Amino acid sequence: LKPVMDRPFAFFGYSMGALIAHHLACHLQQTGMVGPMHLFVAARRGPKISGHRAPLHHLSSDAFWQGIANYGGTPDEILENEEYRALFEPSLRADFKLSETANSTGLPKLACPITAFGGADDPNPLPMELDNWAEATTGDFAKHVLPGGHFFLRDSGDDIARIVQDALRV
Numbered sequence: 001l002k003p004v005m006d007r008p009f010a011f012f013g014y015s016m017g018a019l020i021a022h023h024l025a026c027h028l029q030q031t032g033m034v035g036p037m038h039l040f041v042a043a044r045r046g047p048k049i050s051g052h053r054a055p056l057h058h059l060s061s062d063a064f065w066q067g068i069a070n071y072g073g074t075p076d077e078i079l080e081n082e083e084y085r086a087l088f089e090p091s092l093r094a095d096f097k098l099s100e101t102a103n104s105t106g107l108p109k110l111a112c113p114i115t116a117f118g119g120a121d122d123p124n125p126l127p128m129e130l131d132n133w134a135e136a137t138t139g140d141f142a143k144h145v146l147p148g149g150h151f152f153l154r155d156s157g158d159d160i161a162r163i164v165q166d167a168l169r170v
Contacts, residue, residue, distance in 0.1 A: 005034055009037065010036045010039070010168060012040040013039075014044075014153060015043040016095055018042060018044035019099060019104070021039060021041065022041060023102070023104070025039050025110055025112070026107040026110065029108055029110060030108060035112060036112055037112055038115065038167055039110060039112055039113070039115075039137070040114075041114065041116050041117070043150055043151075043153070045126075045130070046131065046132020046134075046136065047104035047107065047133070047136050048132055055100040055101075056093075058097075061085070064093060065079060065085055065089075068092065072149060072150065072151065107136075109137055109138050110138070110139065111137070111138055112137065113140040113167070114133050114134070114137045114139065114140075115141075115142045115167055116133040116141070116143045116144070117130075117146060117152075118130045118143070118144075118146070119145070119147070119148040119149045119150055119151075119152035120148065121148060121149045122148070122152065123149075127145045130143050144163055146159060
């Protein structure tokens with residue numbers, strides 16, 4: 001990222017990507033590097049709230065894929081095809097392990113604003129769990145709850161893009 005960090009930038013992270021974007025922004029700040037001018041997080045509870053779903057990463061293959069199916073975002077073509085599942089399972093399982101075991105305690109508060117997005121019908125995170133992101137910054141905080149579940153981005157992409165664009169206008 002260093003070659004493009006000579007101009008203002010923002011991070012947008014969705015689900016596990018929100019965790020990664022937050023940790024990276026904190027790392028940049030802690031090491032004295034230029035951080036994002038804004039952090040946008042979506043479909044991820046605030047960093048100090050523990051997950052309330054049972055972890056998937058350690059389950060048997062069949063149980064793991066049933067848990068993935070319960071999220072509602074994986075195409076049936078993958079869920080019903082053993083070759084696809086075998087291809088995607090190692091990386092997807094590693095993603096879930098990172099997401100389910102990452103520790104966000106002890107991270108500094110960011111100086112940049114944070115905007116959190118969530119789905120009104122998402123059980124993880126619940127819309128109220130987005131409020132905890134306000135505690136992760138000394139800057140401004142905004143929250144937007146949009147129609148849909150965990151994959152609300154599919155139907156609300158234009159709304160999200162407009163909100164991000166408006167927030168980045170300086």
